[in-house]
Amino acid sequence: MLNNPLFTHSSQNTQQCDTTGISRKFSQVIFWVVLSLIWLPSDGFAQSECPSVNIKIQNISNSTGVIACAVFESGEGFPDKFLKFASKVMISQISGKDASFEFSDIKPGKYAIAVIHDENYNGKLDTNFFGIPKEGYGFSSGAEVTMSAPSFSDAVFSYDGGDLQMSISLNY
Numbered sequence: 791m792l793n794n795p796l797f798t799h800s801s802q803n804t805q806q807c808d809t810t811g812i813s814r815k816f817s818q819v820i821f822w823v824v825l826s827l828i829w830l831p832s833d834g835f836a837q838s839e840c841p842s843v844n845i846k847i848q849n850i851s852n853s854t855g856v857i858a859c860a861v862f863e864s865g866e867g868f869p870d871k872f873l874k875f876a877s878k879v880m881i882s883q884i885s886g887k888d889a890s891f892e893f894s895d896i897k898p899g900k901y902a903i904a905v906i907h908d909e910n911y912n913g914k915l916d917t918n919f920f921g922i923p924k925e926g927y928g929f930s931s932g933a934e935v936t937m938s939a940p941s942f943s944d945a946v947f948s949y950d951g952g953d954l955q956m957s958i959s960l961n962y
C-alpha cells in the first residue's frame with residue numbers, strides 16, 4: 791500500500807497543506823506586526839531633521855533684486871568673490887524686509903558668512919568711485935566695515951554640527 795501512487799500523491803498534498811498553513815501563519819504574523827507599527831506614534835520612527843545653519847537676514851531696504859548669502863571656509867576670496875570661492879551660496883528673491891537661508895550638510899568647523907543685496911542682478915556688491923558700497927551688505931559675527939571690508943577672522947564663527955540660528959542685519 792505504501793507503493794501505491796495514490797497514497798504517495800496524497801502524502802505530497804499533505805506536505806503542501808502544511809506549507810500553506812505555515813505560510814498562512816507567517817502572513818498573519820506579518821499582518822499583526824504591520825498593524826502594531828501603525829498604532830505606534832509616528833514620532834518614534836520619524837527621522838530627525840538634518841542639522842543646519844539657519845540665517846535670518848534683516849533690514850532689507852526694498853524688494854528690488856535678490857539677496858545672496860555665501861558661506862566661506864577660509865579667507866580666500868572673502869567677502870567679495872563669493873561666486874568663485876564660497877563653499878556654499880544661496881540666492882533668494884526678496885519678499886518683505888526679511889529673508890531666510892538654511893544651509894545643511896555643513897561639517898563642524900570655522901566659517902564666515904557674507905550677504906549682499908544685489909539690487910541690479912549683476913552678482914556683485916556695487917560700490918561708488920571711493921569704494922563705498924551702493925547696495926546692502928552684512929557679515930556673520932557682527933563684523934563691520936571700517937576703512938575696508940572685514941577680514942575672514944573678523945566674521946568667523948565656530949559651528950559644532952548642530953542647529954545654529956543666526957541673524958545678520960544689512961547695512962546700506
